[in-house]
Amino acid sequence: MMIPSTKLILIACLSCLIYSTTAQKIKQCMCSDIAPCKQKFSESVNVCIDQCKSHASKLGADYGVLRQCFASKEHMIKATIQCEDAKLAGSCARVPGNMVNKRFEETLKLAAMSEMSNILQSSGVLNQVKPLMGTGKKFYGCVSKCMKIKSGNCQEKLKCGLDLPTDTVLVQQTKQCAIQSGFNTGVVRELCNCAVKAGVRQLAGVCDKIVIQ
Template sequence: MNLLRFYKFFCWERIFVFFLFLIIYVQHSSEDVIDQWTRQGTALIEEAKIVGGQIRQCTCAEQRACIVEMQEQAMGCIDTCWNMFSKITVHPDKLRVCFGRADAIIENFIKCFEDNVDSCLPNFEDKKIPKVNITELFRLGVEKIEKTRKQLTKSLTDGPIRKIINTASEFGVCVKDCFLAKNPNKFCFDKKDCQPLLLDTKATKSLRRCTKMIDWKKESGDLCECSVKSGINDLHQYCPMLKLIGGGQKGKNKSTGK
């Protein structure tokens, strides 16, 4: 999977992705969005690999230190850029509260992924793994998000939903620029001269295991309702659909014993 997404290089993306959910679930509810992300993330990390390049695999202590550092940087950037949502609500502070629960959910998800993906070594050893160009991976990820945004807004008129998606995208760019400014020369993994190892099969298996802990569709419905209460009234028409999809999925899981 996409290294940046799961170690919160893209922690701001959850904000943008939520608004994409509103369109994706309504227009493509039969598709497994997580499966799409898995395929796309695998393709991105393969594309960002340096041909013939190798680097030492991080110890778990090194990996955790970098995750914590980047997480703190990204969260600081989110706070810095959050007022951009004043374009779509007069209460951006209330909207921020809505994502407080999302922060905790995604933190648990990332911790689960980290614990199950076996991407680090318990002790230091000079084990070489394929090297990924993190800056290029970051660029490709942002490029993919922008492409998705354009595809989703292509069929939309210049109405409120287009404005919401565009504002979320602008917010993402702001956070990205802020994050890069905090790392002008090297990322944490570059400084430690190591990287986590993310094997496609192991990462996919871990991803599926951890996503089962979260009812993404229900959470999106709840987040939609909270966003409406924070002043984004134009989302109101989408919340019942998201709640219905989330409730249907929950009922399905109960009936199948999953």
């Protein structure tokens, strides 16, 4: 399914990192401090997706079948995460004392939704997929909240931030990492058609029009 699959990648790559730029400055996270947080977030992704399965069920999907659609591409998801981690390797501090702009997760979410809308618009299917986007937002919110709880609110307790590019650049980086890891037009169409077979009938007639570029 196009929207949840894209969000799964974004959540896995960025949830432990993201806040959007304001004038307020906070201390930069030490790499040694943020590493355990990233590990906790990574470990909680699948657990939280399962915990939020009711949102998929509301679309008429057989969650077990739908989950298998994405489980078959888990190696690509992991490759995407590794790619994004490499691009952001310099975002944490090796020595204390640096300050960075405070970031907020909400604006990253808006940037991600904007990019997804652009993909769907350019593919000519935005109006057909729009009814699913509300469920997609609720799914993202559910998973994000769950991951924060599972991590023990790690990022909030550290009270620090990372030296990150803009939200738009982050989204584009993640998109390019996903494409490089194999999430091309053919694979995304395959996932979408798999979701249709799992019961997400709203995507019928949409999948073979999607273009990733």
